[in-house]
Amino acid sequence: MTRLARRLAAPAPGWTTEADVVVVGSGIAGLSAALELRNRVPRVLLVTKGALASGSTVWAQGGVAAALHPEDSPAAHLADTLVAGAGLCDPRAVEVLVTEGPARVRELVTRGAVFDLDAAGDLALTREGGHHADRIVHAGGDATGAEISRALVAQLEAVRTDPGIEVIEHALVLDVLTSAPGPDGRPGAACGVTLHVIGEGSRDGVGAALGRAVVLATGGIGQVFRSSTNPVQATADGIAAALRAGARVGDVEFVQFHPTVLWLGSGVLGQLTLVSEAVRGEGAYLLDTDGVRFMPGVHPMAELAPRDVVAHAIVGRMAQTGADHVLLDARHLGADFLRARFPTIHDRLLEHGIDLTTDVVPVAPAQHYHSGGVVTDLSGRSTLSGLYAAGEVACTGVHGANRLASNSLVEGLVFAQRAARDIASRVATGELPHRDPVERPGGDALVAAAARSRIQRAASSGPGVVRTAEGLATAQVELAAVRTDAHRAAGVVAAPQSAEWETTNLHQAATVLTATALLRTESRGGHFRADFPVPDEAWRVRLESSLTADGGLRTERAPLG
Template sequence: MLATRLAAPVLATRLAAPEPGWTVQADAVVVGSGIAGLTAALELRTRVPRVLLVTKDTLASGSTVWAQGGIAAALDPSDSPAAHLQDTLDAGAGLCDPRAVEVLVTEGPARVRELVARGAVFDTSPDGRISLTREGGHHADRIAHAGGDATGAEISRALVAQIEAVRDDPGIEVIEHALVLDVLTGPPGPDGRPGPACGVTLHVIGEGQRDGVGAALGRAVVLATGGIGQVFRSSTNPAQATGDGIAAALRAGAVLGDVEFVQFHPTVLWLGSGVKGQLTLVSEAVRGEGALLLDTDGVRFMPDVHPMAELAPRDVVAHAIVRRMAETGSDHVWLDTRHLGAEFLRKRFPTIHERLAASGIDMATELIPVAPAQHYHSGGIVADLVGRTSITGLYAVGEVACTGVHGANRLASNSLLEGLVFATRAARHIAARVADGSLPQLTPTPRPGPEALVAAASRARVQRIASDGPGVLRSGDGLRGALAALDRVPTDAHDRHDDGRRLAAPQVAEWETTNIHQVATALTFAALAREESRGGHFRTDFPTPVDSWRIRLDLSLDPTGHLTPRRTPLG
């Protein structure tokens, strides 16, 4: 019924690109160098004969490096995995998979301790134990942090150092500056859908011994490509977050889930409506230490919205800010940290203090202008408790995956933990299957269907459509208009000519823009289908949760390329 009620967009099954000019082979190909990708690669290196790690920029450029707040785990004796589980379920607004959350919270403490053993240095209290603080949605101090507000950077440093230490190991190869284009698949099944994953095509951007388009073949492919931030006009995500993994998986026939749930961080530095690209995040941990939200009249408003006030789940705070902005006719609110003291702020939040100072703001004496901006994608490629997707041999871990941990809204600082826990599980599962021979190396088979290329000149247009359609506050009319606008964006730029000139040639900017367009289309379609409000999805025309929507909304391409939705029960 759902599929027939909505006009399904048609998406291409591969990117327009030259044929691979070189080939490399490994037992497992890991794509991405955040906490999930680096952990998977390190775990696999000691368990399979050969692993290939591919990253879009340098090893240290993954999204993890930008994580300020910390990593959540029940490390204090007074805390418990059961309490962490309950807070996660509460934040997820009824859509978490309890089995996945239980895995996260019970295995999390051990994985954090392993991270310490790998060289990560967390802030400690005078007794030598890891210091723990609190963030929105948590009812206990369970956030471990490093360098005050540089947790992600410290974790990335430690894991990259581990990779660098084994660079000369013949069992691992690292290819930097490489954009993965498409997941390669084997012979299709009887239903015409693509077969098992058997590698990826990638473009090396003029660095190292390889360049141009090549093929990396593997018994298993692990996608750990991070988020979708650049789908929107403004985001806290780095420039590399163009939804490459989600788009490639969708084109290969994988199932996506919870795509409509986008977390807009409530407190992102507001410097004017003309500012674009990656914005400065003012971490949740700042509110965890007592910062207050004020409207532009200086009135504190969160106590009237939620019992936890400024520490309410992020979706609650973001929606409250947007509504308050509308009521006051303002384009921002204020974050007040002045009462916390200059010395404390400099010590606890050195990175944020420095970045605000660079923008001319002294957080010890001045109010900080903030507004919500895209921050995290709770949905992604549907993956089970060991990272397996709907395609044999294809695994997804970290933000690119939909494990069911986050449901409709991610609990603060659960993302780094999810990447750590499920990357470890995926690597061990792959190793076992390589060892028993159940993941043979297959020969790639060309996929039928059209290929796509969207001109890089269309990127700002697509970002505007996504920001105005499936943004913080959504409506049926706005989403239908956004879908229609996305449908009008030319996706055959490689075959289209104007004044004797081809609109675009296959290259990095065009491939990224094509991924952005496909992810924006899937996101908008899912947001239009879900006729309720829950977590990171708020519909002004359906402003309340509806029990019948306590399901996961899955999306996949049918054999004709139509985007097909399906309701899937939880658990």
């Protein structure tokens, strides 16, 4: 049995602070949860890995999906979401999303978000892949995430002096603290976090933030892979910390690879430039390197098919042509329109010598979004008492096997508010008391930062866009060979510090991802097995993983809903 450590190797906390709720992350989910909680509990602590405005939300180009048009409906949005999720969505969670989403988007406007308007002064709506209606709200053409982040950060900055809320920036959360274990030996309730702060003053180094509840809103796992559209901060910190604390994670094998990411050569690593699905939503074509448009022969929705369909079609076409990319052609849409609708993408492409208005754009799939995460209920509660999750780090059941375009931002809004309200209610009734943390038994882990490229190579070649039993088994062997005791190993240059902690999180997330992808012997949504290329009705279940008391990785089939 694969075994993972239950905690990171780290110095003992040198300082302690206390709040009613600790929120980890400053993307749309974390900011929304903190702002909602501020009005409902006496004291909130928001911890963010970088600056307040550095969350993944800033990078979202496309928009927010909500049924706001008179001719659209939540039922139609629900139907499109279920189709994209390929049979693994929790219909109850999707219904919550589509019915509460429109109100949450309107609340963003009241919080100061400035969205693009049409000629009549109403919210301008566009369409993206998988949607059968214009229901995508956008801002600045293709800078929706940046505008939402700006508005929410401004709201938080306005209450910085409020004694009921504290923000700690440049802080990497290490582990979720848990209270005394139960009779079965499993960890008790979440009661805070340990964190490492890079800065000056009394909040330097490793400390402990105690709380009645913890909300994880840490984003995704993008840096598990060699190339991703995710920011460098997306190192699977939340999902790994939740797993170590005793929570269940689910749908981990479902990784969304965005079809159209700027291709600059095989040697380019790190965060890549995304060419939003909205470009195809406005009518851009995908061509192979011979200039042939191929998507109409693949799916009735052509370039607007669900992302997994488009990504797999691109990989197949690349194999047929022997090319390492395909081409995105938007030239027929007109220069004035493209510059006005996609100013951010236009400018970023120009930085690489590509003019969206006159050139075809080389693109290929790259990791973009993780549909799985910490398993939660409809109120954001994880399977570990006191621990909540919202946003990309969570597995709410909304996305199933594949996220529908632009459902991520609205999911963060809807479930962050639900989590905040549930926490406030439980705090008021005394259901979430302050608890004392205890050290979890078992060994600790630290992976040398130098091993990161090795981990990323294994993840990219194993549980990448196209998966096989052989490739996944090889990745398992490679990941198992990575030393997890770097802090004790003679001759290994490594110490408990940010790069090593992040690399340890990447290793644990990659290990679970590979294990679940190997178990699921079918293809569905963001999980494509070349050796099992069709869906299997027997696999209409969620795979949920957890650690046993001694750190053994256990994966079980769980019914949906």
